Amino acid sequence: MIRMDAEDKTKTNSGPAHVLTMEDWDVSAIHALLEKAQYFADNPEKLPLQRLYAANLFFEPSTRTKISFEAAERNLGLDLLHFEADTSSVIKGESLYDTVKTLESIGADVVVIRHGRERFFDELRGHVNIPIINGGDGCGHHPTQSFLDLLTIRQEFGTFTNVNIVIAGDIYHSRVARSNLEVLERLGANVYVSGPKEWMSDELLQRYLPMDEAVEAADVMMMLRIQHERHTVKMVAGPDEYHKRFGLNEEKAARMKPGAVIMHPAPVNRNVELADALVESGRSRIFKQMKNGVFVRMAVLHYVLEKQKGWLDQ
Amino acid sequence: MIRMDAEDKTKTNSGPAHVLTMEDWDVSAIHALLEKAQYFADNPEKLPLQRLYAANLFFEPSTRTKISFEAAERNLGLDLLHFEADTSSVIKGESLYDTVKTLESIGADVVVIRHGRERFFDELRGHVNIPIINGGDGCGHHPTQSFLDLLTIRQEFGTFTNVNIVIAGDIYHSRVARSNLEVLERLGANVYVSGPKEWMSDELLQRYLPMDEAVEAADVMMMLRIQHERHTVKMVAGPDEYHKRFGLNEEKAARMKPGAVIMHPAPVNRNVELADALVESGRSRIFKQMKNGVFVRMAVLHYVLEKQKGWLDQ
Amino acid sequence: MIRMDAEDKTKTNSGPAHVLTMEDWDVSAIHALLEKAQYFADNPEKLPLQRLYAANLFFEPSTRTKISFEAAERNLGLDLLHFEADTSSVIKGESLYDTVKTLESIGADVVVIRHGRERFFDELRGHVNIPIINGGDGCGHHPTQSFLDLLTIRQEFGTFTNVNIVIAGDIYHSRVARSNLEVLERLGANVYVSGPKEWMSDELLQRYLPMDEAVEAADVMMMLRIQHERHTVKMVAGPDEYHKRFGLNEEKAARMKPGAVIMHPAPVNRNVELADALVESGRSRIFKQMKNGVFVRMAVLHYVLEKQKGWLDQ
Numbered sequence: 001m002i003r004m005d006a007e008d009k010t011k012t013n014s015g016p017a018h019v020l021t022m023e024d025w026d027v028s029a030i031h032a033l034l035e036k037a038q039y040f041a042d043n044p045e046k047l048p049l050q051r052l053y054a055a056n057l058f059f060e061p062s063t064r065t066k067i068s069f070e071a072a073e074r075n076l077g078l079d080l081l082h083f084e085a086d087t088s089s090v091i092k093g094e095s096l097y098d099t100v101k102t103l104e105s106i107g108a109d110v111v112v113i114r115h116g117r118e119r120f121f122d123e124l125r126g127h128v129n130i131p132i133i134n135g136g137d138g139c140g141h142h143p144t145q146s147f148l149d150l151l152t153i154r155q156e157f158g159t160f161t162n163v164n165i166v167i168a169g170d171i172y173h174s175r176v177a178r179s180n181l182e183v184l185e186r187l188g189a190n191v192y193v194s195g196p197k198e199w200m201s202d203e204l205l206q207r208y209l210p211m212d213e214a215v216e217a218a219d220v221m222m223m224l225r226i227q228h229e230r231h232t233v234k235m236v237a238g239p240d241e242y243h244k245r246f247g248l249n250e251e252k253a254a255r256m257k258p259g260a261v262i263m264h265p266a267p268v269n270r271n272v273e274l275a276d277a278l279v280e281s282g283r284s285r286i287f288k289q290m291k292n293g294v295f296v297r298m299a300v301l302h303y304v305l306e307k308q309k310g311w312l313d314q
Numbered sequence: 315m316i317r318m319d320a321e322d323k324t325k326t327n328s329g330p331a332h333v334l335t336m337e338d339w340d341v342s343a344i345h346a347l348l349e350k351a352q353y354f355a356d357n358p359e360k361l362p363l364q365r366l367y368a369a370n371l372f373f374e375p376s377t378r379t380k381i382s383f384e385a386a387e388r389n390l391g392l393d394l395l396h397f398e399a400d401t402s403s404v405i406k407g408e409s410l411y412d413t414v415k416t417l418e419s420i421g422a423d424v425v426v427i428r429h430g431r432e433r434f435f436d437e438l439r440g441h442v443n444i445p446i447i448n449g450g451d452g453c454g455h456h457p458t459q460s461f462l463d464l465l466t467i468r469q470e471f472g473t474f475t476n477v478n479i480v481i482a483g484d485i486y487h488s489r490v491a492r493s494n495l496e497v498l499e500r501l502g503a504n505v506y507v508s509g510p511k512e513w514m515s516d517e518l519l520q521r522y523l524p525m526d527e528a529v530e531a532a533d534v535m536m537m538l539r540i541q542h543e544r545h546t547v548k549m550v551a552g553p554d555e556y557h558k559r560f561g562l563n564e565e566k567a568a569r570m571k572p573g574a575v576i577m578h579p580a581p582v583n584r585n586v587e588l589a590d591a592l593v594e595s596g597r598s599r600i601f602k603q604m605k606n607g608v609f610v611r612m613a614v615l616h617y618v619l620e621k622q623k624g625w626l627d628q
Numbered sequence: 629m630i631r632m633d634a635e636d637k638t639k640t641n642s643g644p645a646h647v648l649t650m651e652d653w654d655v656s657a658i659h660a661l662l663e664k665a666q667y668f669a670d671n672p673e674k675l676p677l678q679r680l681y682a683a684n685l686f687f688e689p690s691t692r693t694k695i696s697f698e699a700a701e702r703n704l705g706l707d708l709l710h711f712e713a714d715t716s717s718v719i720k721g722e723s724l725y726d727t728v729k730t731l732e733s734i735g736a737d738v739v740v741i742r743h744g745r746e747r748f749f750d751e752l753r754g755h756v757n758i759p760i761i762n763g764g765d766g767c768g769h770h771p772t773q774s775f776l777d778l779l780t781i782r783q784e785f786g787t788f789t790n791v792n793i794v795i796a797g798d799i800y801h802s803r804v805a806r807s808n809l810e811v812l813e814r815l816g817a818n819v820y821v822s823g824p825k826e827w828m829s830d831e832l833l834q835r836y837l838p839m840d841e842a843v844e845a846a847d848v849m850m851m852l853r854i855q856h857e858r859h860t861v862k863m864v865a866g867p868d869e870y871h872k873r874f875g876l877n878e879e880k881a882a883r884m885k886p887g888a889v890i891m892h893p894a895p896v897n898r899n900v901e902l903a904d905a906l907v908e909s910g911r912s913r914i915f916k917q918m919k920n921g922v923f924v925r926m927a928v929l930h931y932v933l934e935k936q937k938g939w940l941d942q
Contacts, residue, residue, distance in 0.1 A: 015753075015754060015756075015757065016756070016757060016758055016759035016760070016932065016935070016936050017759050017931060017932045017935040017936065018749065018753060018759050018760045018761070018762075018932070019759070019760075019761045019762060019771055019772070019928050019931070019932060020749050020753070020760065020761075020762045020769065020771065021762065021768075021769040021771055021807070022769065022771050022774045022807045022808075022810070022811045023807070023810070024771075025771075025811075027814055027815060030775075030778065030811070030815065033775060033924070033927050033928065033931060034775070034778060034779050034782055034924075034927075036926075036927040036930060036931070037775070037779050037920070037923040037924040037926065037927035038779065038782075038783070038923070040703075040923045040926045040927060041779075041783075041919075041920070041923045051702055051703065053699065053702070055695070063397070063408065063413060063416060064416050064420065067369070067395050067396075067397060067416075067417065067420050068420050070395055070396060071367065071395060071420050071421045074365055074367070074393050074395075075354075075365065075421075079702050080396075081695050081698055081699060081702075082396065082695075082698060082708075082710065083691070083695060093895075094691065094895040098894070098895055098896070099691060101915060102691060102692050102695075102894070102895075102918055103695065104915075105915040105916075105918035105919050106692065106695050106696050106699050106918055106919070106921070106922055107699045107703075107919075107922060121332065121334050125329075125332060125334070126329060128329075128330070129329065129330060130330055131330035131331050131332050131333070132330070132332045132333075132334065133332070133333045133334075134332075134333060134334045134335065140335075141334065141335040141336065143333055143334065143335055143336050143338075143339070144333070146336045147344075147347060147348070147351070150344065150348060151348050151351050151352065151355075154348055154352075155352070155355075179335070179336045179337070180336075182336070182337070183336045183339075183344070186341055187341060187344065266412070266416065267407075267408040267412055267416075268412070287415060287418075287419040288419075290416055290419035290420055291355075291419050291420070291421075292351070292355070293420070294420055294421060295351040295352070295354045295355045296347070296348075296351040298350075298351065298354045299347050299348075299350040299351035299354060300333050300347065302350060303331060303333070303347060303350070304330065304331045304332070304333060307330070307331040308330050308331065377711070377722065377727060377730060378730050378734065381683070381709050381710070381711060381730075381731065381734050382734050384709055384710060385681065385709060385734050385735045388679055388681070388707050388709075389668075389679065389735075394710075396710065435646065435648050439643075439646060439648070440643060442643075442644070443643065443644060444644055445644035445645050445646050445647070446644070446646045446647075446648065447646070447647045447648075448646075448647060448648045448649065454649075455648065455649040455650065457647055457648065457649055457650050457652075457653075458647070460650045461658075461661060461662070461665070464658065464662060465662050465665050465666065465669075468662055468666075469666070469669075493649070493650045493651070494650075496650070496651070497650045497653075497658070500655055501655060501658065580726070580730070581721075581722040581726055581730075582726070601729060601732075601733040602733075604730055604733035604734055605669075605733050605734070605735075606665070606669070607734070608734055608735060609665040609666070609668045609669045610661070610662075610665040612664075612665065612668045613661050613662075613664040613665035613668060614647050614661065616664060617645060617647070617661060617664070618644065618645045618646070618647060621644070621645040622644050622645065
């Protein structure tokens with residue numbers, strides 16, 4: 001290891017060696033420091049520890065997705081660069097592209113991004129050299145949420161073929177839910193929808209089941225979160241009324257088939273789309289979904305880094 | 315290690331393997347990813363690193379308690395899940411209970427919570443399967459603060475028996491201080507109070523000492539922080555007046571017994587409850603208290619995890 | 629390892645061992661916990677892991693500097709204590725000095741500080757026992773930014789002697805730029821300035837070159853960021869006008885010498901001080917500068933900790 005000149009190069013001759021201003025550094029001390037920096041640049045393999053870095057860029061509130069990615073990253077042994085949107089240069093107007101390029105330059109090996117702008121990734125794909133994982137783009141996509149739903153269903157039934165899945169709630173305004181519908185159908189499941197008819201397109205109405213029929217047909221009741229903030233006008237029914245007409249309550253749950261399960265992406269509006277008592281009932285897989293969220297995110301991270309680095313295969 | 319299909323499953327055939335939408339994934343690629351996730355679910359012992367996770371949920375401002383817990387956790391080798399109250403789903407209205415269950419599902423092994431609501435933990439105790447450590451509940455309890463005070467006193471005198479302790483300041487409005495009083499008495503100390511009489515209950519007045527007598531009797535002067543924000547009405551005296559009448563200044567400190575010490579939970583209002591010059595004086599144990607805060611938090615974490623996991627005893 | 633009494637000392641006899649109130653702890657359990665804490669205090673070498681801690685105190689927005697320090701710290705194997713200015717006791721009025729002393733007491737081995745107050749470090753230097761690294765003090769200094777500029781120039785030309793460097797933009801209002809000018813001259817470079825003359829002092833005007841001459845003379849064009857927020861009054865020219873007259877565009881860049889390079893501290897105002905197309909052009913060293921930022925910060929951290937701890941030399 002290259003040693004710095006042993007003399008203290010700062011004006012303060014006792015105490016710790018602060019680094020405060022350039023004026024404190026004489027020419028030989030500057031050269032010694034540059035030598036050391038160049039040594040670090042030239043000898044990556046001699047760093048005390050060799051790390052892979054993930055940066056999680058969450059421009060919108062999240063508990064479960066952000067922490068779940070963090071747990072997945074740490075479980076795989078990845079290290080974190082802690083990006084905080086609200087104290088970053090983004091508030092000085094820096095673009096998402098420049099922010100990601102910056103993180104790439106600093107050493108991020110993978111970035112996870114949640115952003116309010118739909119398809120935020122279109123300006124990045126093809127222009128950055130590290131993998132981007134979509135942690136949710138506005139009302140658009142949320143692939144790791146889909147993967148965790150899929151894993152939960154597969155664990156339950158061992159297959160997707162002919163599994164009856166009812167997606168209930170505001171599926172029309174949720175592209176995530178429609179994306180789930182599409183992928184479940186591709187995988188062989190029978191997918192139905194339920195909930196307020198005024199929230200359905202004509203296409204969706206072709207697979208519509210009234211709630212009373214839905215609970216009896218379903219192997220999986222996928223309840224959607226009512227996003228109050230987006231429905232002040234539309235939601236003619238209040239929460240109690242909604243719960244009674246379109247929510248899943250204990251009486252309806254009792255009529256579900258043996259082995260049928262309840263799923264929900266959480267956070268649950270208790271006693272709106274789902275009765276409080278059902279959240280942790282035997283039929284519920286809601287907390288299982290959260291556990292599975294960590295495993296699918298590990299798999300997704302592993303997938304992109306394996307391609308990028310041949311990582312874990314050495 | 316299970317390998318993903320080597321082909322790039324995303325539409326972009328060059329560059330890194332992003333994960334952006336479900337539409338990019340064909341059925342076989344989906345199944346391969348689910349296989350890998352299931353492998354992670356089934357083989358916890360084959361993870362690259364096996365970790366224990368702590369999550370620190372601080373819903374109120376804190377420097378010393380939060381960072382002290384963090385240092386304690388890292389000292390023990392625990393890993394952190396970084397929960398940030400102000401960007402979490404709590405702002406979407408998620409309950410504390412659901413937040414803690416979520417963290418439990420994601421893999422937290424212990425949670426530390428500071429919350430403005432007194433006895434926030436009553437809704438959690440008995441319903442969650444991971445240990446909760448109270449990092450301060452409003453005006454209620456703050457057990458690790460008590461433990462660090464106790465450790466500091468024990469280091470100084472080797473015992474609590476017959477140690478004379480004066481708690482000075484607004485003890486009536488501070489349940490933490492009253493909790494300290496109670497536990498110190500149980501441990502055998504003689505506990506007195508001082509400060510503005512109008513802030514004392516009749517019960518507290520039975521152990522009242524005027525400041526002039528208090529400084530001569532005390533082995534420990536535990537000065538409390540004046541919480542300006544809570545005393546706009548009550549505090550008839552201004553800061554200078556308070557300092558003169560009820561604060562500990564150099565003249566009074568000079569009359570303390572040999573070996574007597576000054577404690578304060580910090581942050582100190584310098585020259586209000588305590589003279590600036592005394593904060594880092596020979597009698598002060600204020601920074602010692604901070605150091606001890608890390609050690610008692612290590613002990614507390616070790617205690618709850620030992621019970622939970624048989625941890626560190628393997 | 630000392631074991632706690634195996635009995636559960638909390639009132640709840642089943643489930644995890646929470647730590648919630650002092651009333652839950654009986655005297656023997658308290659003593660057992662204090663024993664354990666004292667054991668940790670007395671036996672630092674028996675901790676599961678022995679760590680060195682860095683704390684990054686950023687009181688002003690930053691992406692690149694903060695994350696760059698974090699990468700440097702993790703690359704060296706340092707651990708982080710996560711200080712968040714906006715949720716810290718600083719908002720209760722705690723001074724910077726007391727905050728740093730607190731971090732020192734809790735176990736920080738080095739602190740990096742960015743603060744809006746110029747020469748914030750004057751109140752700390754000589755009073756704290758851990759090294760302070762200046763991550764930017766208002767309009768004052770930013771030594772690691774200077775070091776990364778220096779490293780980038782040295783990598784390019786192998787020397788500073790007689791390298792022609794043009795600093796272009798609002799150098800008068802940027803003490804960082806003037807500090808760069810001063811140190812580059814001390815290292816043997818020829819330093820010129822360009823940009824709006826009304827932003828130059830008489831002293832700076834002695835080394836003034838019009839932009840058209842500057843691009844032909846320069847080995848390095850160091851473009852400064854126009855800080856819009858500080859120039860509402862002064863900046864008579866709009867962004868387009870500024871770009872045309874004082875910015876570096878493709879036409880001007882084409883007239884630069886073979887081997888000459890473009891630098892910029894970032895974030896870039898694209899098409900103001902620098903044409904969008906030049907940011908990632910062959911002449912640009914902007915992302916190289918970011919990479920070098922990590923290396924010089926590693927060198928700086930290594931330098932201060934080597935002095936403090938004899939670290940890495942064992």
